[in-house]
Amino acid sequence: MKRLLFFIPLAVAAFLGGFFFWGLTGDRDPNAIPSVLISQPVPSFALDAVPGLETPGLSEADLQGSGELMLVNVFASWCGPCRAEHPLLTRLVEEEGIPLMGINYKDKAEDAVAWLDELGNPYARIGYDISGRAGIEWGVTGVPETFVIGADGTILYREAGPVVGDGMKRLMEAIEAAKAGA
Amino acid sequence: MRRLFLLLLVIATPLWAVEPDEVLDDPVLEQRARDISANVRCVVCQNEPIDSSNAGVARDLRILIRERLVAGNTDAEIYDFLVARYGDFVLFRPPLKPSTYLLWGAPILILLIGASAVVLTLTRTRKAAAAEGLSAEEQARLDALLEQDKK
Structure with missing residues (x-):
């Protein structure tokens, strides 16, 4: 019995070691903020079009009960990663035919127009969120962010950060899952 | 300055x-x-x-x-x-809600574990000491030494 007690420190060390190992390895990102908006209806917001752009503005009504899967992408011309994900989003729209809605976050209108002129405009609608208030309604922590909106207007998935590489993989998985579920 | x-x-x-x-x-x-x-x-x-x-x-x-x-x-x-x-x-x-009970309770839990470990060890050593006591021979020698001190 007493002998067994001597193994307690070893057991404690092994337990802690295992816990720390779990903490240090794997894909877990301790900085990831879990979104509370998942499986919630889209928040209420109404944004005008970007001044000088023909693409119409965006409000919650455009996302509710549209009957099809949609993507909402928060972007800005000043955001580097947005430029990186732009061609991939464009290809996603062209190949998968998923409507892409944009929220132009805290951007100068002329910069946003020039940016879309240069890179192309895959967005069906773009809301101009100069104040960042719509961003707060969406729980946006930084640009870019991409949301998958279900046919009934619920938010199914949120990808914080550019949808390139693993981000794109996760987004595609979410889209596939949404399609399978619908 | x-x-x-x-x-x-x-x-x-x-x-x-x-x-x-x-x-x-x-x-x-x-x-x-x-x-x-x-x-x-x-x-x-x-x-x-x-x-x-x-x-x-x-x-x-x-x-x-x-x-x-x-x-x-x-x-x-x-x-x-x-x-x-x-x-x-x-x-x-x-x-404070069900998913954070463990978070808030952890300090109390750890304190309880520590306290019970301390209490357990203390009572055990005290019992051991009390159980041994002095043999008749030791007691006689102790009495003799105390006598010597008095002088």
């Missing part, structure tokens, strides 16, 4: 991220805004309250909190508004 130093002390104010144009005219509301801001985590810089963060979103949230205070919201309503959008994560003090 000394005068210059004192002058600097007077001029220097604590560095806050709260910008002058954000500050409310009503000192009571402003204080409430500051108190709330100190409890809300900046979602960009994460380990900083929005009260001292220079991030754009933090400034937006500070202004939003002030607008809501002016509109007559209670502190709880403002916290609820933020939690609905950013989750419990924005609060530096997690709420």
